[in-house]
Amino acid sequence: MSATRSGYATTSERGLRWDSVPMRLWQKAKRLGVWDPAAIDLAVDREHWAGFATAEREYILRTIALFQAGEEAVTIDLLPLMEAVAAEGRIEEEMYLTSFLWEEAKHVEFFRRWLDEVPAARQDLSGYVTPSYQVLFAEELPRSMGALRTDRSPEAQIRASTTYNMIIEGVLAETGYHGFRESLVENRLLPGLLEGITLVARDESRHIRYGVYLLNRLIAATPGGWDVMNQRMNELLGPAMGVVAEFWEHFDPDAGPFGQTMPKFLDFASSLFDKRMRVLERDRGKGLRDIELATLADIAEEG
Numbered sequence: 001m002s003a004t005r006s007g008y009a010t011t012s013e014r015g016l017r018w019d020s021v022p023m024r025l026w027q028k029a030k031r032l033g034v035w036d037p038a039a040i041d042l043a044v045d046r047e048h049w050a051g052f053a054t055a056e057r058e059y060i061l062r063t064i065a066l067f068q069a070g071e072e073a074v075t076i077d078l079l080p081l082m083e084a085v086a087a088e089g090r091i092e093e094e095m096y097l098t099s100f101l102w103e104e105a106k107h108v109e110f111f112r113r114w115l116d117e118v119p120a121a122r123q124d125l126s127g128y129v130t131p132s133y134q135v136l137f138a139e140e141l142p143r144s145m146g147a148l149r150t151d152r153s154p155e156a157q158i159r160a161s162t163t164y165n166m167i168i169e170g171v172l173a174e175t176g177y178h179g180f181r182e183s184l185v186e187n188r189l190l191p192g193l194l195e196g197i198t199l200v201a202r203d204e205s206r207h208i209r210y211g212v213y214l215l216n217r218l219i220a221a222t223p224g225g226w227d228v229m230n231q232r233m234n235e236l237l238g239p240a241m242g243v244v245a246e247f248w249e250h251f252d253p254d255a256g257p258f259g260q261t262m263p264k265f266l267d268f269a270s271s272l273f274d275k276r277m278r279v280l281e282r283d284r285g286k287g288l289r290d291i292e293l294a295t296l297a298d299i300a301e302e303g
Contacts, residue, residue: 009091021213021295022096025206028299029099033206035199037110042192045118049190057119059257060190062250064111065125066133066243067176071107073137074168078104080148081160087152096210103203110196118193130249132242140236141168154222158215162232165211169204170276171240175269177201183258209299212276216283216291226284237273244269 010016017023049057078101085093115121129137144163147156177197184194219225244265253262283291 009089017092019296020092021292021299022090022092022210024296024299025210026092026096026099028206029096029103029203033099033103033203035106037106037113037196040110040192040196042114042117045114045190045192049118053257055251056257059251059260061115061119061121061125062128062247063176063180064115064193065121065128066247067173068108068111068115068125069129069133070137070168070173071104071111073141074164075101075104075108077142077145077164080145081157081164084148084152084157093210093214100207100210103207107200107203110200114193114196118190130243130246132239132246135239136168136172136236136243140239154218154225155228158218158222158225158228159232161211161214161218162229163236165208165214166233166276167236167240169211170208171269171272172243173204174201174208174272175244175265177204178268179260179265183260187258189258205302208276209295209302212279213291213295215280216286216295217288219280219284220286220288220291226280229280233273233277240273241266241269 049060052060078097082094082097082101085097115125140163144156144160148160177200180197181194181201184190184197215229219229222228245262248256248262248265251257251262255261283294286294
């Protein structure tokens with residue numbers, strides 16, 4: 001028997017919760033997320049690429065290939081969370097998640113356009129995927145997100161959001177974006193790529209903010225929810241750090257291209273892991289309204 005609908009939230013006394021976290025993020029997404037990957041000028045990037053040494057080209061191509069694969073993975077794997085949220089009648093969160101998915105799709109477009117138009121890298125780049133990357137993006141991410149199709153329990157949602165928002169986005173993607181921005185800004189290189197990565201990272205900051213809110217909401221309402229999140233974070237820390245270490249197996253770890261080093265990457269990734277845990281710890285034990293107020297304050301501070 002097909003599902004039926006008993007009513008509509010937005011035509012009831014409930015209406016829309018304008019002061020909720022997802023609605024604030026929705027407003028920010030409308031204001032800041034409307035950028036076009038096809039409009040970014042890549043002419044200077046092509047000039048710079050032509051002058052790069054072999055190791056510099058390898059560093060950039062390897063990094064972009066991992067970004068490309070990762071953005072495709074998170075675009076594909078987000079839908080079960082949207083379905084779980086929609087099934088609970090959380091219209092504001094579902095509205096925000098539509099922008100979330102749209103933005104991930106734009107990230108896929110941007111990196112593929114850059115690969116096509118700058119290095120003309122149309123060969124198979126799957127060889128850049130390392131064992132730890134495979135574990136996270138091809139196994140843990142689709143498994144934890146896909147589980148929501150048959151199990152929408154708070155515990156399953158906590159495991160999915162921890163994997164997607166805290167580890168994939170909150171540690172790995174943020175580490176990669178930071179390293180790339182640092183390299184490009186300090187060396188005044190690849191302005192088109194820098195512009196795109198800056199915009200992608202701004203989108204991702206909203207995604208992570210929603211993920212923290214979602215986890216706090218679920219943990220506050222779920223006995224044992226903190227332990228589920230904490231266990232998942234620690235399960236995935238090893239593979240996350242492994243992605244960084246395996247990337248640097250192909251370069252001098254202490255004197256890599258563009259002045260980067262493996263210790264710098266590992267330290268930054270570790271600091272992000274600790275940062276995500278501190279924010280969750282800050283809100284541990286708070287009621288749902290206090291969690292929302294704290295998150296709204298964070299959003300306002302970010303601008």
